[in-house]
Amino acid sequence: MASEHLLDIRQLAKSFGKHQVLKAVDLHVSKGEVVTVIGPSGSGKTTLLRCVNFLETYDGGSIRIDGTEVGYRNDGPQRRRRGEVDLARMRAETGMVFQSFNLFxxxxxxxxxxxxxxxxxxxxxxxxxxxxxxxxxxxxxxHKADSLPGELSGGQQQRVGIARAVAMEPKILLLDEITSALDPELVGEVLDVVRQLAGDGMTMLMVTHEIAFARDASHRIVFMADGMVSAVVPPDQLQAAAAENDRLRSFLSRFSATAH
Amino acid sequence: MGYHLSFNLIWRHFDKLWGGLLLSLELAIISIAIGALIGLVLAVWYVSAGRVVRAIIAAYVEFIRNVPLILLVYLVFYGLPTAIDIAYGPTTSFVLTLSLYAGAYLVEVFRSGLEAVPRGQLDAGKALGLTPWQRLIDVRLPTMTRITLPALSNTFISLFKDTSVASVIAVPELTYGAQWINFSTFRIVEVYIVTTIMYLVTGYAILFGLRQVERRFRVER
Structure with missing residues (x-):
């Protein structure tokens, strides 16, 4: 079944032991789209993101990028994990920026x-x-090209992290709470870079706690709670959606100071 | 009647000590090189292997670490040739022993270094699309080396001093040279003073060199 979406996640399920982190998640991202996932901690946002480039395995459902299944190969009814070289080739098609920068x-x-x-x-x-x-x-x-990560500020390190990911010209960029480990005064410089990339038409799926930024920079906002997608809305309808969704309302109320 | 220190006889035979020191260094360098190779291969294998391989590697490490080096030297020199059909001189035999000995200690050093490489760096390597082999070469080993350098320095110094055990099978290294002069001159105190200074100075020189390397490669993590 061909799909027009660049990233197509269907009925994604994932457990850590007995704890089911993701329960039948459906999500898609089209080329050039910026989709933001928000939600309380423990809702499975980061796990979802890490499944997309197979840093985490998943138990059920499917993730397709450009029509190709991520991580697994379907041998008739059998689902087999791809070989390491095959996985490496697939991961090269997605870029990822991490909360803790993870520079070498x-x-x-x-x-x-x-x-x-x-x-x-x-x-x-x-x-x-x-x-x-x-x-x-x-x-x-x-001007910092020849500096070691240890000589850079957190905001600078994270911008190197972004450069490292986009230089590979990935089909989609995954951003995992990329400002959470930064001092507040350094958040802006990193978000500016993301805003620029969005302007260039980079396809992005991001997890963030910066609600104001999410509303400002994304095409759609996905609200996750308890391992499920609880709401998908255009940014300008976030407040309206909250009126009908208790979980979303209580989640957003915690950000009311920054969201307006 | 006091004992009068007299170093004249020592200087006359100093070539025994100097040649011995050079051989000690040679034994240490070769054994460390082979031992490092053994240690690295086994450590990389260990962290990615199943239970059986891990148990075998652990058994090797525990055996070596719990038997005195001097016994291992005797076992390899006198025991091994009677068990299997090989013949070697004392120097080769000792290099073999010290290499196996160094390997066991270095497996532990490298293994803990590999396990200390932050998970996030490996994730970053995976996310870029590096293969497992590339992640080993470009991400794990460089970081492991930096983490393990201080422990490596200590191990190297220990191994240099351990070459003195080779004297028990008549390998003409520094301690053996000292004993030879003892037997021919009976200037025991003088010989051991000079020999001790030679070990000390060489040990410090090695340590100083390694500290420079450590400083150069130190990385804030």
Whole structure:
């Protein structure tokens, strides 16, 4: 069955032991769309995101990117985990930015961006460096190309993280609470970069606690609670939806100070 | 009647000590190189292997760590050639022993280093599309090396000093040289003073070099 969506998640189910984190999640993202997942902690947002590039396995349902099933290969009725090299090839099609940055501490900013270009995209060193410098420039860190992560602020590290992910030209970018570990005064510089990428038409699926930013930058907001999608709304209808959804209302009330 | 220190006889035979020191260094370097290879391969294997392989590697480590080095040296030099059909001189035999000994200690050092590589870095490597082999080479090993450098320095120094055990099977390294001079001059105190200084100075020199390496590769995590 062909799908017009770039990312198509259907009936996704996932348990950690006895605890079911995801229960029949349906979600799709079209090319160029920015979709934000919000919800209380423990609602399964991060797990959902980590399933999309198979950092987590899943138990039921399907995730397709451009029509190809993520992580598994269907052998008739059998579902088999793909081989590691196959998985690596699939993961190269998605980019991910992490809450805790996860830069490689022994590599400079430029080398962090170059690693995937060299090893996965097989670019020659000089070309990889050019691309890295281009993207570091785009996130405002052209002058920090040869700094080690330990010499950068949290906001700068996270911008390198973004450059590392987008330099691979992924089909979709996954952003996992990318401002949660930052001091408040550094959040803005990172969100500005994301806003720019959205403006460029980058397809993004993000998990965030920045409700104001979510409303401002995304095409659709997905509210998750208890491992299920509880509401999907355009940003301007978030308040209206909250009037009919108790969970959403109580969740948003906690952000009322920042959301208006 | 006091004992008069006299170093003249020591200097006359100093070539025994100097040659011995060079051989000690050589024994240490070769054994550490082989031991590091054994340790690294087994550590990487250990962290990704199933229960059986882990048990075998753990048994090797525990055996080596719980038997005195001097006994291992005797076992390999006198025991092994009678059990299996091989012949080697004392130097080769000792290098084999110290390599196996170093390997067991280094498995532990490297294993704990590999396990200390933050999960997030491995996730980042996966997310980029690196294969398991690339993640090992480009992400795990560089970080592991930095984490383990201080422990490695200590192990290297210990192994250098452990070369003195080779004297019991007449490998002409530094301690053996000292004993040889003892037997021919009876200047016991002088010989051991000089020998101790030689071990000390060399040990400090190695440690100083390794500290420079550590400083260069130290990374804030």
């Amino acid at each position: 501490p022994h590599l400079t900013a430029a080398e962090n961006v170059m690693l995937g270009l060299r090893r996965v995209r097989k670019k020659p060193k000089r070309e990889a460096r050019e691309i890295a410098l281009h993207w570091l420039g785009r996130v405002g860190l052209g």
